Amino acid sequence: MTLQTQPSEPHATDAESNLELKEVEGLSQGQIVRKRFFRHIGAVTSMIVLVLVILLAFTSVGISLFGLRIPGWWQYNWNEIPPVVDGGRPSAQHPFGQDTVGHDIFAVVMRGTQQSLMIMVIVGIIGAAIGIVLGSLSGFFRGWVDSLIMRFTDVIITIPFIIAGAVIGAAFGNLGAAVLGLVLGLFSWTGLARLVRGEFLSLREREFVDAARVAGASNGRIIFKHILPNAIGVIIVNTTLLMAGAILAETALSYLGYGVRAPDTSLGLVISDNQTAFQTRPWLFWWPGLFIIIIALCINFIGDGLRDAFDPRQKRMPSERAMRRRAKVAADAAVLRGHESDDPAHAGAHGTVVDETPAEAGGPDGDEPPIVRGDDPATGR
């Protein structure tokens, strides 16, 4: 195999980095992120589905919040009791069926979806706000502020979310979904605070922070205008995951009886109420569960799409077939030019530097060739 290569030859690795550079040429970070996000089919589909679910839930049975009442287009309300049609089986009049009393399950599920979505958003906002503030203070000021906040985080993290939620729910559950979401948010920020702190610890050592300080920026301005926008990826991704967790936690709490209480309703509560009727009226059970899964699945996929979009190390790996095709083109081109083709898989390898696998460094069974240079996987970026 010859190692003589010509710059015009399309190697797989070159093609990869060229492809990537060309893609982001002349775009702002926001544009790059948006472009990458919209490339993620699962995430985009999930976003559309989620928007549809939100529209359906809020327009169908209307909005009822703090005494404000806007009716929706659906003929029944979640607390209305129309006569039972056909033993409550799903029909044109009641597409999701009715329960033993006669509640229209479509209306009940829509109301439950509203409640769950609302709690999810409130928990997300509160959790993110507290997590960002505590994490950035901790990472920016370090020292005693850091130890104080992190020990406090350790204390809260020791209490499993469902336990904290149950105890809070037992006390505040009857005050309505908004209050419940608010108090649950007070216990959901721990993971985000740790991650934001980690980001701040590395970002505060960067030159642009020094530059801002030399220019006379105050601490608050450095934190919120300079460092925070650079940590936005971590924050957004983890807030979506926090929200996906929140909706599962809320439905679980309502199921256990510590969440939203009757006369209002929630998806978890509908399942809990109708669990014993599973043999006779399975539709009471399928629909609320399906909506929980749709919402949680959509949020998780959107979070995945955002993670891909924000990850600066993210490379769009060409598929195996594309690689092979490119290799074939390269080989053909080489044959046409009349000399032997390179193996595209190895052409770009840095064959002269021998790195060390960190886990092997102290390993007892080292039958490897001599080690030339250590590499740090922790600082891989």
Add this chain to the structure above:
Amino acid sequence: MATFIIRRLIAAILILLAATFLVYNMVAFSGDPLEDLRGSQAPNIQQLIEARIRLLNLDVPPPLRYFIWLSGIGGCFIGQCDFGFTIQQQPVVVLLEAAMGQTIQLVTISNVVAIILGIVIGITTALRQYSAYDYGITFVSFLFFSLPIFWVAVLLKEFGAIGLNDFLQDGGAISPVFIAIFTVVTGLIWASLIGGDLKRRAATFGISAVATAGVLLYMSTTGWFLDPRFRIGSADLTLVLVGGFMLAAAFGVTAILAGFKRKRPLVVGLAVAVLGIVLYVPLQYTLLNPSVFVMSIPFLLLLAVVTVLVGVGIGWLFGGEQRSQAMKVGGWVAFLSGFVIVVDRIQQVWQPYSESGRIRGRPIATIGASTPNIEGSFWVISLDTLTHLLLPSIALLLISFAGFTRYTRASLLEVLNQDYIRTARAKGLTERTVVVRHAFRNALIPIATIIAFDIAGLIGGAVITERVFGWNGMGTLFQTGLNQTDPNPVMAFFIVTGALALLFNLIADLAYAALDPRIRVS
């Protein structure tokens, strides 16, 4: 090392003190512990209220009452634990002892299975990135991740248990449609997993489909599900099957840990497997026979340790130049062989168990942690526990397994893209060495942390699962306590889960240090 552990332990105790203080007050302020008595019409109501106030020190405000509770817990250090009384005047220690075993069993089994499955599937998806298998598993794990656990649990209880029991009661014959679908799906998974060009995929699909269909047909026609013994005609060929598994374990473990280039590890693996086969029959008449020897869980664990040590010892004796690899192979093969023997022993009691008067051919249980008043040998009791554990564990492990798969995949992909992996390949190391020795060990570092953190969440999930399946475990202790604004049982629950969470955090830090030589714990 010792100073590190001691420092961390002291920090953990302080954190636990603060957290318990917080939770105690939250529970105490969440309602009125005298609520049921205030509405009661009993003539001696004043006395009852006073008795309860005296028993639970309700006249002391909660922040101070916490310290009364704490002094009782402090007694644990001098051997006299006092977790206080419940509202019903039962000592909490007694309740906790009964509840803890069940919950810990459930959490341990589902966690261990979830970790093994999650890591194995995560690795295979990372190695077959962007294949149909990868996309399929990615979607499935996202789906599991989004499942509400109580919903899955109810579905499993209603569909899983009733469906399986009906299937067993009807003679355990699998329907041809199911065989066809299962065969095609398994074939597709294997074809996508092993990969290669179209011809090779087709061959893989064919072989695995024929094998799957054959096994299913055999199981269906011979009533294997009613009596899981390997028989052809009247001949009991269990030893052949058990031996086959042991030899397969020897080859499989060698393929993963050592490769076949050098002979010694394979020879050691096969020697251990043959030892297992030779010991199989004598064991049936001695240690595994309930009328000769009374088995117990601690002794079984001791046996497992001894088995692994024997395997490692054989590796040490005959390993030659590849001693360290041979010892690993020997230990793993010994462990797997022992596991096969135990599984086989439990299978032997399956038929008598499910046909017994208490079970009446419907062995998959949906309520409780064991059949009430069941009697029998250690193996019958174990089987009974397992049939009760089956569905709750599946419900619990589905969700944590999805997380582990994702984390393992992400972590391994991250490592596989590092320069040192490229270097290892460029040096000409085999793919096995690159993946197992260079990539996997480094990928384990972040996974160790995730697993430790997941324990706390799993206990939260156990609370819900226990409720659906009517277990009388720690979740019930917690819930009844909370419903009656009774801090003592709630605190008993929390101190166990909190201590477990902190303990696993410490273990994660130590695992970090063991896996990554750059981290020094001091």
